[in-house]
Amino acid sequence: MTNKTSPLAPASTPSLPAIAGVKLATAESNIRYKNRPDLLLATMDEGTQAAGVFTTSLTAAAPVAWCKHILNSGKARAMVVNAGNANAFTGRKGMEAVEYIAQAASANLHCSPEHVYVASTGVIGEPLAYDKIAHAMPNLTSSLNGDAWNQAARSIMTTDTFMKVATVTVKIGDTPVTINGFAKGSGMIAPNMATLLAFVFTDAHIPAPILQEMLAQANTVSFNCITVDGDTSTNDTLLAFATCKAKHVPISSAEDKHIAPFQKALADLLTDLAIQVVKDGEGAQKLITIAVEDAESDKAAYTIAMTIANSPLVKTAIAGEDANWGRIVGAVGRAGENIQQDKITVSIGGITVAKDGARVPDYDETPVNAHMKGQDIHIHVDLGMGKGAATVYTCDLTHGYIDINGSYRS
Amino acid sequence: MTNKTSPLAPASTPSLPAIAGVKLATAESNIRYKNRPDLLLATMDEGTQAAGVFTTSLTAAAPVAWCKHILNSGKARAMVVNAGNANAFTGRKGMEAVEYIAQAASANLHCSPEHVYVASTGVIGEPLAYDKIAHAMPNLTSSLNGDAWNQAARSIMTTDTFMKVATVTVKIGDTPVTINGFAKGSGMIAPNMATLLAFVFTDAHIPAPILQEMLAQANTVSFNCITVDGDTSTNDTLLAFATCKAKHVPISSAEDKHIAPFQKALADLLTDLAIQVVKDGEGAQKLITIAVEDAESDKAAYTIAMTIANSPLVKTAIAGEDANWGRIVGAVGRAGENIQQDKITVSIGGITVAKDGARVPDYDETPVNAHMKGQDIHIHVDLGMGKGAATVYTCDLTHGYIDINGSYRS
Numbered sequence: 117m118t119n120k121t122s123p124l125a126p127a128s129t130p131s132l133p134a135i136a137g138v139k140l141a142t143a144e145s146n147i148r149y150k151n152r153p154d155l156l157l158a159t160m161d162e163g164t165q166a167a168g169v170f171t172t173s174l175t176a177a178a179p180v181a182w183c184k185h186i187l188n189s190g191k192a193r194a195m196v197v198n199a200g201n202a203n204a205f206t207g208r209k210g211m212e213a214v215e216y217i218a219q220a221a222s223a224n225l226h227c228s229p230e231h232v233y234v235a236s237t238g239v240i241g242e243p244l245a246y247d248k249i250a251h252a253m254p255n256l257t258s259s260l261n262g263d264a265w266n267q268a269a270r271s272i273m274t275t276d277t278f279m280k281v282a283t284v285t286v287k288i289g290d291t292p293v294t295i296n297g298f299a300k301g302s303g304m305i306a307p308n309m310a311t312l313l314a315f316v317f318t319d320a321h322i323p324a325p326i327l328q329e330m331l332a333q334a335n336t337v338s339f340n341c342i343t344v345d346g347d348t349s350t351n352d353t354l355l356a357f358a359t360c361k362a363k364h365v366p367i368s369s370a371e372d373k374h375i376a377p378f379q380k381a382l383a384d385l386l387t388d389l390a391i392q393v394v395k396d397g398e399g400a401q402k403l404i405t406i407a408v409e410d411a412e413s414d415k416a417a418y419t420i421a422m423t424i425a426n427s428p429l430v431k432t433a434i435a436g437e438d439a440n441w442g443r444i445v446g447a448v449g450r451a452g453e454n455i456q457q458d459k460i461t462v463s464i465g466g467i468t469v470a471k472d473g474a475r476v477p478d479y480d481e482t483p484v485n486a487h488m489k490g491q492d493i494h495i496h497v498d499l500g501m502g503k504g505a506a507t508v509y510t511c512d513l514t515h516g517y518i519d520i521n522g523s524y525r526s
Numbered sequence: 527m528t529n530k531t532s533p534l535a536p537a538s539t540p541s542l543p544a545i546a547g548v549k550l551a552t553a554e555s556n557i558r559y560k561n562r563p564d565l566l567l568a569t570m571d572e573g574t575q576a577a578g579v580f581t582t583s584l585t586a587a588a589p590v591a592w593c594k595h596i597l598n599s600g601k602a603r604a605m606v607v608n609a610g611n612a613n614a615f616t617g618r619k620g621m622e623a624v625e626y627i628a629q630a631a632s633a634n635l636h637c638s639p640e641h642v643y644v645a646s647t648g649v650i651g652e653p654l655a656y657d658k659i660a661h662a663m664p665n666l667t668s669s670l671n672g673d674a675w676n677q678a679a680r681s682i683m684t685t686d687t688f689m690k691v692a693t694v695t696v697k698i699g700d701t702p703v704t705i706n707g708f709a710k711g712s713g714m715i716a717p718n719m720a721t722l723l724a725f726v727f728t729d730a731h732i733p734a735p736i737l738q739e740m741l742a743q744a745n746t747v748s749f750n751c752i753t754v755d756g757d758t759s760t761n762d763t764l765l766a767f768a769t770c771k772a773k774h775v776p777i778s779s780a781e782d783k784h785i786a787p788f789q790k791a792l793a794d795l796l797t798d799l800a801i802q803v804v805k806d807g808e809g810a811q812k813l814i815t816i817a818v819e820d821a822e823s824d825k826a827a828y829t830i831a832m833t834i835a836n837s838p839l840v841k842t843a844i845a846g847e848d849a850n851w852g853r854i855v856g857a858v859g860r861a862g863e864n865i866q867q868d869k870i871t872v873s874i875g876g877i878t879v880a881k882d883g884a885r886v887p888d889y890d891e892t893p894v895n896a897h898m899k900g901q902d903i904h905i906h907v908d909l910g911m912g913k914g915a916a917t918v919y920t921c922d923l924t925h926g927y928i929d930i931n932g933s934y935r936s
Contacts, residue, residue: 240852
């Protein structure tokens with residue numbers, strides 16, 4: 117936890133406004149970390165609608181199984197999050213821990229335990245000392261307030277070096293509504309649905325099934341488009357809560373024209389958080405944006421972009437500020453999607469380096485090398501096959517990654 | 527090229543005997559490296575049968591396309607290999623280079639250019655100065671001899687820190703035959719067929735179609751079971767040449783009982799070379815053997831084993847000598863194969879650490895930590911699903927990998 121702040125951290129942090137119907141509190145559980153809040157309680161007023169997307173891992177953690185189960189009702193009254201212990205691969209005891217925590221929170225809040233969402237992040241395989249979480253519940257309940265967004269974002273951090281928050285105000289019809297979000301994540305990032313933990317709160321009035329559809333859509337273009345190390349987590353959880361306090365035109369479907377600006381704002385907010393996660397990728401020195409165009413399909417473009425993004429050879433070359441485009445081509449070739457070598461065009465920083473199956477004639481590496489020295493690296497691959505496109509985000513692979521992950525538990 | 531020898535390098539190197547019908551010579555091409563042989567010519571007597579397996583990459587290099595093409599005849603008279611330039615993604619000029627080299631060799635050897643195999647390894651995307659290779663041909667031809675195996679193995683090295691050779695003598699019927707092999711490779715290792723470059727020579731009398739079948743089988747359990755960084759190369763090439771000089775019982779099929787010992791010896795020899803490649807994995811400090819058993823199928827076991835082997839989190843944990851088995855479980859869960867969390871058993875160094883979906887009761891990490899400090903790390907995962915099994919080999923992910931690949935071209 118003593119890692120230096122990422123050089124890619126945002127220069128400033130937005131201030132998150134209160135959201136009608138949402139209160140937050142944090143506390144120290146003393147389960148793993150010393151002298152820092154690592155426990156979050158969020159409460160939502162009655163009538164709050166919930167949606168969520170989760171890791172596709174088959175070794176998903178107990179809290180993921182719990183959230184999926186209770187999400188059937190579409191209702192939410194509270195959320196409890198702990199950092200430092202993932203409560204993953206903890207067997208029957210893991211689910212007992214989740215139920216105990218939900219029970220403890222519901223007793224203090226006088227709601228059903230099945231309306232209490234639970235999320236965990238941290239080390240896999242260690243039993244969770246849930247009694248310590250239950251023990252903190254009265255204190256958490258008594259300190260709830262509507263402004264503790266930064267404290268909330270900070271409490272869920274593990275190897276993160278900066279907190280990740282975002283906010284946006286958008287109109288539904290003529291009524292302004294707010295979306296606040298925060299996230300954590302910096303290693304084990306290859307969301308196959310969401311990233312580690314991300315939470316979104318809004319005062320908008322959106323029924324749970326519609327919220328679910330919108331969240332899944334927004335996730336596809338945000339958290340599902342980032343990778344740090346290709347390791348999908350056991351605990352990936354993205355939850356959205358709509359308190360329905362705003363008085364706007366009723367929303368009857370995700371295709372309702374009144375909700376379109378909200379859908380776009382939600383996708384942009386999630387993309388903002390997702391890119392913050394990449395910028396805090398363990399050891400990251402550079403943000404890498406990889407755009408693949410003219411693929412046979414969007415799916416093919418996505419697979420190829422992710423293969424480039426997960427290539428250790430591409431990521432180390434960029435760490436070394438080496439415009440080693442041959443490694444990009446190598447990744448394109450092994451991605452398993454249909455391509456034709458002589459139709460590929462590769463650009464770095466807007467400069468075409470390879471075309472028609474070979475390096476461009478009279479290639480001058482000077483401007484490309486200058487681009488490689490920056491913090492924002494842009495790779496563009498045109499496949500000349502069709503109309504499929506995808507943009508994904510990753511970071512470089514540096515000594516910092518090895519330092520952090522060779523000693524995370526110790 | 528100034529990298530220190532891998533700590534996993536074999537303590538001694540076997541001496542490779544001559545093989546009737548095979549001659550070798552090396553030379554300096556001065557294309558990329560200074561003051562070291564980087565060019566290999568091997569010649570084989572008339573009647574030599576050939577087989578090969580190649581990268582599945584769709585950005586395969588020109589020499590790969592050439593070898594696949596000429597392999598149709600099943601005949602071989604020579605092989606030319608250069609190190610330092612992969613002649614990959616070099617467009618039409620890349621194939622012109624290969625044809626020029628084959629032509630130059632054939633003119634000196636008085637054979638058809640279509641019996642000259644060509645292989646290249648090194649940087650992708652740079653035009654190959656084939657005139658320098660052609661220029662060296664007369665000198666190579668005049669210095670051919672039957673004993674230059676070590677020189678041959680050394681000449682094809684790039685980031686390799688030690689040469690990789692193996693030899694075995696085995697009987698076909700009552701007649702002893704010899705198999706010699708050498709290989710190179712240390713980065714961009716995730717063979718989806720073979721590794722970078724590996725060559726096998728034997729005096730056995732085996733018709734090309736049977737040799738091909740045997741080679742493909744042996745490759746499946748050797749080179750296809752290793753990974754360093756998950757990056758499949760554009761140039762992966764495994765070639766086998768049988769000079770047919772040995773006088774043994776005729777072999778009529780790959781299932782012939784007389785050839786079974788040879789098949790096993792070939793698989794063992796390729797596995798030996800493949801493990802040497804892993805031991806020279808860029809930055810490797812530890813050899814990791816991952817055995818997955820009781821999977822739904824061999825294919826499922828292989829996919830799961832390779833997912834563990836390619837997990838940066840598993841590999842960095844092992845570099846840090848941390849028995850972070852939760853990361854192994856995480857990789858099992860995201861591999862995409864059917865598993866049941868509560869049936870998984872994970873052992874490290876022969877000690878069971880997790881069972882029935884959770885850490886074993888009263889887990890004592892002491893002996894596991896002792897195992898992690900060694901150079902040979904053994905991970906065993908039992909899935910309790912069926913009878914599928916696979917064993918794969920990889921190395922840890924260390925600062926050395928970042929050092930080498932952040933500066934390879936410069």
